[in-house]
Amino acid sequence: xxxxxxxxxxxxxxxxFIGSHxxxxxxNKGYWVRGVDIKEPEFSKTDADEFELLDLRRWDNCxxxxxxxxxxxxxxxxxxxxxxxxxxNAQILYNNSLINLHTLDAAKTNGVERxxxxxxACIYPEYLQEEADVKPxxxxxxxxxxxxxxxxxxxxxxxxxxxxYRNDYGIETRTVRFHNIFGEKGSWEGGREKAxxxxxxxxxxxxxxxxxxxxxxGDGEQTRSFCYVDDCVEGIHRLIHSDFSEPLNLGQDRIxxxxxxxxxxxxxxxxxxxxxxxxxxxxxxxxNSDNTKLREVLGWEPKISLEDGLKKTYDWIENQVKEKIQxxxxxxxx
Ligand code: NAD
Numbered sequence: 001x002x003x004x005x006x007x008x009x010x011x012x013x014x015x016x017f018i019g020s021h022x023x024x025x026x027x028n029k030g031y032w033v034r035g036v037d038i039k040e041p042e043f044s045k046t047d048a049d050e051f052e053l054l055d056l057r058r059w060d061n062c063x064x065x066x067x068x069x070x071x072x073x074x075x076x077x078x079x080x081x082x083x084x085x086x087x088x089n090a091q092i093l094y095n096n097s098l099i100n101l102h103t104l105d106a107a108k109t110n111g112v113e114r115x116x117x118x119x120x121a122c123i124y125p126e127y128l129q130e131e132a133d134v135k136p137x138x139x140x141x142x143x144x145x146x147x148x149x150x151x152x153x154x155x156x157x158x159x160x161x162x163x164x165y166r167n168d169y170g171i172e173t174r175t176v177r178f179h180n181i182f183g184e185k186g187s188w189e190g191g192r193e194k195a196x197x198x199x200x201x202x203x204x205x206x207x208x209x210x211x212x213x214x215x216x217x218g219d220g221e222q223t224r225s226f227c228y229v230d231d232c233v234e235g236i237h238r239l240i241h242s243d244f245s246e247p248l249n250l251g252q253d254r255i256x257x258x259x260x261x262x263x264x265x266x267x268x269x270x271x272x273x274x275x276x277x278x279x280x281x282x283x284x285x286x287x288n289s290d291n292t293k294l295r296e297v298l299g300w301e302p303k304i305s306l307e308d309g310l311k312k313t314y315d316w317i318e319n320q321v322k323e324k325i326q327x328x329x330x331x332x333x334x
Pocket of ligand 1: 014015016018036037056095119120179181186
């Protein structure tokens, strides 16, 4: 049942990490929510009023997804951590271009009023991110463009697409550039997981199996900032209703090395770990968010500390690892 005056919202990628959290956030705010994805949420039942399994690379499916909708949060993407992004350039460029071209065009065709596109810090040029002690990235640093991977190039093109659809057709597009969002209910194994989840898994394995060592790609001195998912969904809800239509950073601006990230998680888990540095994709050497514009535009910025967010994330991943070990033991005993 849709209540009179209830805003109807579409979340694409609602079966994924941020999408599933966003659906819950929007439901708690009183919206009527349709979720769309090519897969059901992996870790809990969706809170959406309606959930449709649709491949958004197809325009007809995008038309179906955006019917009778006032606001779209476009989160669907073929994506993962550095290991995935740096090894699937053609696939990512093809799939994500189709998803974003078709979702935005269908939204315009169906008269959607507001459209939030989720871009990424991966659009920023490689030449500004060569030092671990990096200068925080401002929105205007995006050009001259030189993203490291096809993932970032596609995000840049879709940002520009949003600008032109707003100028030419009047659809109110908003663009957010996320900086490393983490939390529970995201990929934690299988190749698509990002650094915080991968590190929580490796440290949980040390704790639960008596292993001593964790592997870290590169020397671990590469730097990033990490933002907890509850801040992320609050930020994009604020942004879609703001009058700011240029791309905006959304992340924390506290920079840590990957070695420090591992130390914080090991402390949360209360275990001692030995770090083994191996070859692997590291991404850019350093990256941080400049939040000056975020504070100006939204009068708000992410508040949840890295330690608090990691505690929740670690506890959830430790439980996942525990369940997996139990299932393996039961299968072996059967
Ligand atoms: P995710 O992989 O958990 O979610 C993306 C969802 O899109 C998945 O559930 C996937 O099944 C779905 N999808 C993929 N192809 C599809 C298709 N053809 N049709 C319909 N659905 C499809 O990723 P996430 O971390 O939740 O990211 C959400 C958005 O935020 C993405 O656009 C991502 O690029 C962007 N982003 C995320 C981060 C981060 O740190 N998590 C950083 C920068 C940008």
